[in-house]
Amino acid sequence: xxxxxxxxxxxxxxxxxxxxxxxxxxxxxxxxxxxxxxxxxxxxxxxxxxxxxxxxxxxxxxxxxxxxxxxxxxxxxxxxxxxxxxxxxxxxxxxxxxxxxxxxxxxxxxxxxxxxxxxxxxxxxxxxxxxxxxxxxxxxxxxxxxxxxxxxxxxxxxxxxxxxxxxxxxxxxxxxxxxxxxxxxxxxxxxxxxxxxxxxxxxxxxxxxxxxxxxxxxxxxxxxxxxxxxxxxxxxxxxxxxxxxxxxxxxxxxxxxxxxxxxxxxxxxxxxxxxxxxxxxxxxxxxxxxxxxxxxxxxxxxxxxxxxxxxxxxxxxxxxxxxxxxxxxxxxxxxxxxxxxxxxxxxxxxxxxxxxxxxxxxxxxxxxxxxxxxxxxxxxxxxxxxxxxxxxxxxxxxxxxxxxxxxxxxxxxxxxxxxxxxxxxxxxxxxxxxxxxxxxxxxxxxxxxxxxxxxxx
Numbered sequence: 001x002x003x004x005x006x007x008x009x010x011x012x013x014x015x016x017x018x019x020x021x022x023x024x025x026x027x028x029x030x031x032x033x034x035x036x037x038x039x040x041x042x043x044x045x046x047x048x049x050x051x052x053x054x055x056x057x058x059x060x061x062x063x064x065x066x067x068x069x070x071x072x073x074x075x076x077x078x079x080x081x082x083x084x085x086x087x088x089x090x091x092x093x094x095x096x097x098x099x100x101x102x103x104x105x106x107x108x109x110x111x112x113x114x115x116x117x118x119x120x121x122x123x124x125x126x127x128x129x130x131x132x133x134x135x136x137x138x139x140x141x142x143x144x145x146x147x148x149x150x151x152x153x154x155x156x157x158x159x160x161x162x163x164x165x166x167x168x169x170x171x172x173x174x175x176x177x178x179x180x181x182x183x184x185x186x187x188x189x190x191x192x193x194x195x196x197x198x199x200x201x202x203x204x205x206x207x208x209x210x211x212x213x214x215x216x217x218x219x220x221x222x223x224x225x226x227x228x229x230x231x232x233x234x235x236x237x238x239x240x241x242x243x244x245x246x247x248x249x250x251x252x253x254x255x256x257x258x259x260x261x262x263x264x265x266x267x268x269x270x271x272x273x274x275x276x277x278x279x280x281x282x283x284x285x286x287x288x289x290x291x292x293x294x295x296x297x298x299x300x301x302x303x304x305x306x307x308x309x310x311x312x313x314x315x316x317x318x319x320x321x322x323x324x325x326x327x328x329x330x331x332x333x334x335x336x337x338x339x340x341x342x343x344x345x346x347x348x349x350x351x352x353x354x355x356x357x358x359x360x361x362x363x364x365x366x367x368x369x370x371x372x373x374x375x376x377x378x379x380x381x382x383x384x385x386x387x388x389x390x391x392x393x394x395x396x397x398x399x400x401x402x403x404x405x406x407x408x409x410x411x412x413x414x415x416x417x418x419x420x421x422x423x424x425x426x427x428x429x430x431x432x433x434x435x436x437x438x439x440x441x442x443x444x445x446x447x448x449x450x451x452x453x454x455x456x457x
Contacts (some may be wrong), residue, residue: 054085161193168421202231265393346379
């Protein structure tokens with residue numbers, strides 16, 4: 001299921017003393033190691049072995065840039081010191097026989113542990129040094145067995161929710177790395193994907209210091225059962241993500257992403273559709289589908305209401321397309337809690353989908369129609385779509401609380417999960433009051449909030 005791993009760093013005496021000195025100042029150390037193949041989007045554990053051949057520290061590792069010929073910088077992060085150093089002899093005695101030989105070679109010489117050896121070493125360390133459990137338990141056999149006990153419906157719902165969160169982070173220009181540190185609750189099944197992220201566990205309502213209630217539909221989402229919120233941020237951008245639904249995880253029928261770019265006052269809405277695989281492992285989507293047809297009718301109804309609103313002549317409101325609805329078709333997503341990446345797929349604008357639905361070239365041999373990568377003609381990939389949404393080249397220019405709330409009420413009523421993501425950019429001077437917000441007044445206009453005043457457009 002997971003491609004997470006562990007890198008064992010064997011320190012010389014001089015470098016180990018430097019490590020201990022640096023850890024007194026900061027929870028970070030960088031070491032040059034032989035270059036190795038490992039995705040930066042997968043969780044990587046750091047295992048520190050001292051010159052005395054003892055495991056002394058456990059933490060996170062991150063593959064860095066090249067550090068010379070055949071060398072790679074390995075960043076060691078959030079290292080914790082074991083209460084009592086663990087000798088390699090005692091550790092290997094508790095590693096299963098089937099992987100002991102491979103584990104011994106890496107533990108004594110350093111390097112990347114093979115997946116099965118990694119799991120054996122993790123289980124042994126957790127059993128021998130309980131203080132390492134908080135860092136390593138999510139990789140243990142026990143945790144992975146609990147994940148396997150989740151139903152297909154539950155893991156599919158988690159996968160779709162994670163995809164929506166990853167997409168929102170990409171739109172906002174934020175790193176996906178936090179997603180690689182998802183943890184399963186020790187005592188209960190997850191209600192939503194956000195529950196397993198530190199950004200959600202640290203979240204308190206008091207942290208929401210700006211007027212989220214002015215964002216259309218936000219109050220409706222926050223008031224739903226099973227709603228959870230996480231906050232992601234860097235020096236320039238803050239992203240609020242709320243996941244909410246009316247159904248328990250195993251009964252959800254899909255996920256919709258509603259993304260609000262506050263800088264430009266633009267909404268984009270993405271609905272995920274799973275593709276199946278044929279005998280040649282080629283992905284296809286079979287249609288028509290009654291549920292999708294009904295959803296498109298509803299989208300058209302919302303668009304008709306949006307089109308009745310007055311046009312906005314401000315440059316920030318310019319869009320290549322003011323239709324906010326997109327479908328993302330992708331092969332059925334597998335839930336990998338240790339990965340921090342987007343699933344490849346096809347973004348299809350609603351207007352283009354309507355043309356495809358009427359295209360005879362998509363007709364299947366037994367009636368009905370099939371959408372494939374070969375017959376779609378063209379589509380928007382992940383990187384191109386992120387660019388379009390991040391700078392609000394697509395999305396609504398003016399919308400209204402009542403209209404958006406109506407749409408949210410509809411999709412939640414269908415048993416879908418709503419991922420509501422709100423991006424806010426901070427100004428260089430630290431003033432976070434600027435940006436586009438929606439005026440709740442009856443005329444349903446868009447307002448620009450500037451320090452000390454608000455004006456309608």
